[in-house]
Amino acid sequence: NAGVTQTPKFRVLKTGQSMTLLCAQDMNHEYMYWYRQDPGMGLRLIHYSVGEGTTAKGEVPDGYNVSRLKKQNFLLGLESAAPSQTSVYFCASSYLDIVQGTQYFGPGTRLLVL
Amino acid sequence: QQQVKQSPQSLIVQKGGISIINCAYENTAFDYFPWYQQFPGKGPALLIAIRPDVSEKKEGRFTISFNKSAKQFSLHIMDSQPGDSATYFCAANRWAGSYQLTFGKGTKLSVIP
Numbered sequence: 001n002a003g004v005t006q007t008p009k010f011r012v013l014k015t016g017q018s019m020t021l022l023c024a025q026d027m028n029h030e031y032m033y034w035y036r037q038d039p040g041m042g043l044r045l046i047h048y049s050v051g052e053g054t055t056a057k058g059e060v061p062d063g064y065n066v067s068r069l070k071k072q073n074f075l076l077g078l079e080s081a082a083p084s085q086t087s088v089y090f091c092a093s094s095y096l097d098i099v100q101g102t103q104y105f106g107p108g109t110r111l112l113v114l
Numbered sequence: 115q116q117q118v119k120q121s122p123q124s125l126i127v128q129k130g131g132i133s134i135i136n137c138a139y140e141n142t143a144f145d146y147f148p149w150y151q152q153f154p155g156k157g158p159a160l161l162i163a164i165r166p167d168v169s170e171k172k173e174g175r176f177t178i179s180f181n182k183s184a185k186q187f188s189l190h191i192m193d194s195q196p197g198d199s200a201t202y203f204c205a206a207n208r209w210a211g212s213y214q215l216t217f218g219k220g221t222k223l224s225v226i227p
Contacts, residue, residue: 040123040219041219041220042118042120042205042217042218043158043215045214048212048214050212056211056212090158092157098146098215099145104159105159108156108157
């Protein structure tokens with residue numbers, strides 16, 4: 001049982017490049033989330049999904065897109081990276097919603113946009 | 115607009131002492147208040163959580179105190195240990211089409227021997 005895994009662990013992009021971050025969970029969780037964490041800041045929710053085939057916007061969705069084609073995977077896409085997207089990205093999943101179920105976080109992806 | 119204010123930003127406590135981290139919120143729609151612990155290079159992990167219908171919750175050495183009228187809640191770590199050295203985040207949950215957490219900025223705790 002690997003829990004929540006994220007790929008890649010670290011990436012450097014040039015402004016304007018695109019990339020996809022992959023989150024995978026093997027706990028059969030319905031809910032999945034993408035957060036970003038910036039220095040001196042708490043986590044901020046980018047997008048989330050309450051089940052396969054569903055996605056919704058969080059607090060800071062601009063510049064990102066997501067897809068949940070399979071229950072176990074939640075992809076975060078940056079179509080045209082900007083320096084302001086330099087951050088650590090965390091994926092999380094939970095069996096039930098936040099109040100009823102524990103959120104399990106992945107180890108994070110460090111993204112540097114030059 | 116930050117909706118959850120956390121203090122202090124950093125905290126140094128002697129081994130065996132009590133660590134206290136405070137959070138305040140403004141939005142009365144918040145209905146669930148978790149605390150997360152994060153070690154360097156790792157993702158956050160849920161530590162303890164409380165609902166506003168209780169004033170205190172204790173799990174081992176960790177206690178949440180909740181003051182609904184003051185819109186404040188705090189984390190107390192009793193008998194602090196070097197292994198507790200981490201960054202702690204408070205958060206507050208509200209319904210916005212789905213439950214969503216708003217996080218405080220974090221407190222870096224260092225427990226020195």
